[in-house]
Amino acid sequence: MPDASTPARIRVAVQGELGSFSELAAYEFFPERDVAICPCESFVDLFAAVDEGRADFGMAPVENSLAGSIHQVWELLVSRPLPVMGEILLRVSHCLISHPGARLEDIRDVYSHPQALAQCRDFLRSHGHIREHEVYDTAGAVKMIKARERQGDAAIGPAQSASDQGMEILARAIETQEENYTRFLVLSREPASLEGQTPLKTTVVGALADTGRRLPEVLQVLEEQEIGVLKVELRKRLGEPWAYDLYLEFEGGAEGPAALALECMAESCRQLTVIGSYPPGRAAIPRLHQR
Amino acid sequence: MPDASTPARIRVAVQGELGSFSELAAYEFFPERDVAICPCESFVDLFAAVDEGRADFGMAPVENSLAGSIHQVWELLVSRPLPVMGEILLRVSHCLISHPGARLEDIRDVYSHPQALAQCRDFLRSHGHIREHEVYDTAGAVKMIKARERQGDAAIGPAQSASDQGMEILARAIETQEENYTRFLVLSREPASLEGQTPLKTTVVGALADTGRRLPEVLQVLEEQEIGVLKVELRKRLGEPWAYDLYLEFEGGAEGPAALALECMAESCRQLTVIGSYPPGRAAIPRLHQR
Numbered sequence: 001m002p003d004a005s006t007p008a009r010i011r012v013a014v015q016g017e018l019g020s021f022s023e024l025a026a027y028e029f030f031p032e033r034d035v036a037i038c039p040c041e042s043f044v045d046l047f048a049a050v051d052e053g054r055a056d057f058g059m060a061p062v063e064n065s066l067a068g069s070i071h072q073v074w075e076l077l078v079s080r081p082l083p084v085m086g087e088i089l090l091r092v093s094h095c096l097i098s099h100p101g102a103r104l105e106d107i108r109d110v111y112s113h114p115q116a117l118a119q120c121r122d123f124l125r126s127h128g129h130i131r132e133h134e135v136y137d138t139a140g141a142v143k144m145i146k147a148r149e150r151q152g153d154a155a156i157g158p159a160q161s162a163s164d165q166g167m168e169i170l171a172r173a174i175e176t177q178e179e180n181y182t183r184f185l186v187l188s189r190e191p192a193s194l195e196g197q198t199p200l201k202t203t204v205v206g207a208l209a210d211t212g213r214r215l216p217e218v219l220q221v222l223e224e225q226e227i228g229v230l231k232v233e234l235r236k237r238l239g240e241p242w243a244y245d246l247y248l249e250f251e252g253g254a255e256g257p258a259a260l261a262l263e264c265m266a267e268s269c270r271q272l273t274v275i276g277s278y279p280p281g282r283a284a285i286p287r288l289h290q291r
Numbered sequence: 292m293p294d295a296s297t298p299a300r301i302r303v304a305v306q307g308e309l310g311s312f313s314e315l316a317a318y319e320f321f322p323e324r325d326v327a328i329c330p331c332e333s334f335v336d337l338f339a340a341v342d343e344g345r346a347d348f349g350m351a352p353v354e355n356s357l358a359g360s361i362h363q364v365w366e367l368l369v370s371r372p373l374p375v376m377g378e379i380l381l382r383v384s385h386c387l388i389s390h391p392g393a394r395l396e397d398i399r400d401v402y403s404h405p406q407a408l409a410q411c412r413d414f415l416r417s418h419g420h421i422r423e424h425e426v427y428d429t430a431g432a433v434k435m436i437k438a439r440e441r442q443g444d445a446a447i448g449p450a451q452s453a454s455d456q457g458m459e460i461l462a463r464a465i466e467t468q469e470e471n472y473t474r475f476l477v478l479s480r481e482p483a484s485l486e487g488q489t490p491l492k493t494t495v496v497g498a499l500a501d502t503g504r505r506l507p508e509v510l511q512v513l514e515e516q517e518i519g520v521l522k523v524e525l526r527k528r529l530g531e532p533w534a535y536d537l538y539l540e541f542e543g544g545a546e547g548p549a550a551l552a553l554e555c556m557a558e559s560c561r562q563l564t565v566i567g568s569y570p571p572g573r574a575a576i577p578r579l580h581q582r
Binding site: 066212236 | 354356357358359360409467468470471472502503504506507510511513514519520521522523524525527529530531532533535
């Protein structure tokens with residue numbers, strides 16, 4: 001419930017239900033602030049909520065260490081540009097959640113997001129009698145099994161959503177791979193001043209024709225300006241012959257030598273868009289949030 | 292029907308039914324030879340057919356200009372290495388195919404591979420009353436509608452499959468984008484001699500940790516040896532934190548300066564595998580094959 005009498009309160013848009021990893025990322029990014037979450041159904045809604053002033057900030061998940069880039073979000077970063085004020089890497093850890101008093105050996109059906117199910121593959125294999133069912137959202141899965149009140153149902157989701165729904169955690173950290181992080185860019189409406197903020201990093205998106213064969217030129221330009229590359233990714237532009245999207249991140253801001261580099265890059269790389277420059281984020285393990 | 296009394300006859304494995312684009316690619320790559328096609332259900336079967344000697348050669352589709360790389364084939368190139376003797380780019384052109392005497396205005400249902408349906412999106416939109424149905428194979432779709440004998444059914448597929456099945460072409464070249472090519476690597480069992488074969492190109496696959504940030508080093512090494520890059524693609528290694536697969540192609544063979552470059556590359560790029568060196572292929576428009 002946003003409260004106009006508390007000026008320190010900020011409204012942060014997240015995609016998904018309350019209790020989602022996006023919500024936890026918001027608390028970790030703004031640890032000192034009174035955060036009011038604005039849940040959004042889709043990424044399009046999330047960008048709109050910030051752009052139209054219904055939220056002050058938005059948590060945009062851009063990639064996961066295991067599953068890769070969330071291309072729909074990258075597309076929105078280009079098509080609906082908003083200032084990026086920072087980033088955070090959130091450790092993703094999954095729990096098996098069921099009704100109070102439930103026992104692991106009684107669980108027959110488990111509900112979660114396909115990616116969460118995939119990330120807990122080893123745990124699910126070693127409990128081979130549990131059938132998997134896909135739903136759109138981890139926190140939503142917990143809410144759903146609670147509402148259905150069926151014994152033998154469980155959900156895979158964050159500890160936070162068990163706490164929010166008064167449900168029980170039957171097993172913690174059931175993900176196969178521990179180095180599971182989701183990286184969020186934090187969107188705002190007004191560009192923040194970068195003065196005195198060091199270090200910085202910059203995110204750009206461009207288009208490469210001809211199966212990426214001009215990528216060496218693009219990277220060469222950064223090398224010449226002694227700018228370190230942080231991320232390179234190429235992704236097919238579906239329907240455009242031999243064309244690829246380029247996601248590129250480098251050290252420092254977009255001014256000075258980087259401005260020169262970007263100018264040269266634009267010769268090898270079409271539709272070059274600077275998504276933003278912002279301070280590199282920290283990796284955080286989400287703490288339980290008391291409502 | 293392979294015929295042992297004709298020594299010039301070669302057996303070529305393709306994925307899919309007779310009449311597929313893979314079959315046409317085989318005829319275009321071996322225009323002077325008597326080609327006996329070995330149809331394979333899957334790409335795994337195709338690699339096995341060549342490896343186990345049931346076929347002399349195999350047509351492995353590695354990428355399409357519009358849809359991008361066929362990752363399963365790249366994975367097989369690494370996990371089940373076979374000598375690559377060459378490549379060919381085949382122009383993909385789709386026809387709307389139905390029963391003899393059928394009229395376009397009577398077509399109500401169309402069957403094809405999801406990628407073929409997508410590539411004919413504009414045509415299908417301008418004939419909005421036609422319902423789309425996905426099947427696994429374009430040539431298989433033609434065979435299926437023929438067997439079902441239902442008026443109002445059509446398939447999207449190559450002209451060859453209409454000719455093979457005695458069916459009628461109601462519309463030709465219905466794809467939205469003309470620059471639609473599928474590139475095939477031609478696999479063999481015995482490595483061919485590359486002596487005197489110039490020019491050459493080389494295909495390698497490697498793994499990059501850390502969201503591709505060491506890619507500049509990899510490309511720098513080629514630059515230093517004055518080796519031109521032909522293709523760069525990065526693809527997330529699912530389940531491996533921040534890791535990407537690298538598909539890289541460059542001018543020339545894997546010997547001499549390239550051998551030195553590959554040695555240096557191996558420091559920035561793990562699991563480097565040379566898929567093969569072979570003469571660059573031509574682009575071909577498939578001709579109708581008389582059976």
